[in-house]
Amino acid sequence: QKEVEQDPGPLSVPExxxxxxxxxxxxxxxxYFMWYRQYSRKGPExxxxxxxxxxxxxxxxxxxxxxxxxxISLFIRDSQPSDSATYLCAMVTSGxxxxxxxxxxxxxxx
Amino acid sequence: DTGVSQNPxxxxxxxxxxxxxxxxxxxxxxRLYWYRQTLGQGPEFLTYFQNEAxxxxxxxxxxxxxxxxxxxxFSTLEIQRTEQGDSAMYLCASSFAPPDTQYFGPGTRLxxx
Numbered sequence: 001q002k003e004v005e006q007d008p009g010p011l012s013v014p015e016x017x018x019x020x021x022x023x024x025x026x027x028x029x030x031x032y033f034m035w036y037r038q039y040s041r042k043g044p045e046x047x048x049x050x051x052x053x054x055x056x057x058x059x060x061x062x063x064x065x066x067x068x069x070x071x072i073s074l075f076i077r078d079s080q081p082s083d084s085a086t087y088l089c090a091m092v093t094s095g096x097x098x099x100x101x102x103x104x105x106x107x108x109x110x
Numbered sequence: 111d112t113g114v115s116q117n118p119x120x121x122x123x124x125x126x127x128x129x130x131x132x133x134x135x136x137x138x139x140x141r142l143y144w145y146r147q148t149l150g151q152g153p154e155f156l157t158y159f160q161n162e163a164x165x166x167x168x169x170x171x172x173x174x175x176x177x178x179x180x181x182x183x184f185s186t187l188e189i190q191r192t193e194q195g196d197s198a199m200y201l202c203a204s205s206f207a208p209p210d211t212q213y214f215g216p217g218t219r220l221x222x223x
Contacts, residue, residue, distance in 0.1 A: 006152075036214075043114075043201055043214035044153065088152050096141065096210060097166065098203075100152030 006101025114215035135204030
């Protein structure tokens with residue numbers, strides 16, 4: 001079993017939709033949780049960084065962490081075509097290596 | 111430009127050849143990481159440095175792989191006797207710990223023929 005499981009997608013939504021991206025994990029030692037966005041043939045770009053259960057909002061993006069259920073989500077409000085990319089969840093214990101999910105490919109259609 | 115830079119961006123080589131990639135981290139970042147990403151997968155950790163010391167290596171890093179970070183600045187990743195299975199995107203990230211938030215470069219795409 002992989003330590004981090006991510007909804008595989010692909011996901012296709014109309015412009016303006018609310019998007020929900022989800023990951024579950026099995027390692028209770030994970031303490032820090034991140035979401036990265038990756039455009040085709042580019043490096044991952046950090047979107048959100050959280051370390052506690054609850055919600056964190058940044059513009060149209062909301063990251064949600066539920067440590068009791070080992071479940072994290074990223075919500076995108078008012079999605080735009082420019083949001084079309086692969087979204088990667090990533091987690092880290094007290095150490096340094098990031099453990100990534102497989103990524104969810106999102107397409108927002110105009 | 112203050113981001114992480116990687117060179118070359120693309121590398122095509124024949125099986126059995128050696129290749130070397132370079133990563134220049136964000137200035138003053140003390141940690142530097144290497145990851146490998148294959149198509150449709152998330153990045154997988156290979157190794158990381160704190161300053162010039164290599165602190166952790168993944169089991170993925172076979173004897174054919176070696177990484178260095180002389181003087182705690184740029185880093186190189188060398189793959190000897192390349193195999194077709196080495197074809198992937200090689201990503202470099204850097205951070206300043208704490209809080210150790212990792213920022214990625216654009217990657218080097220390796221194709222082994």
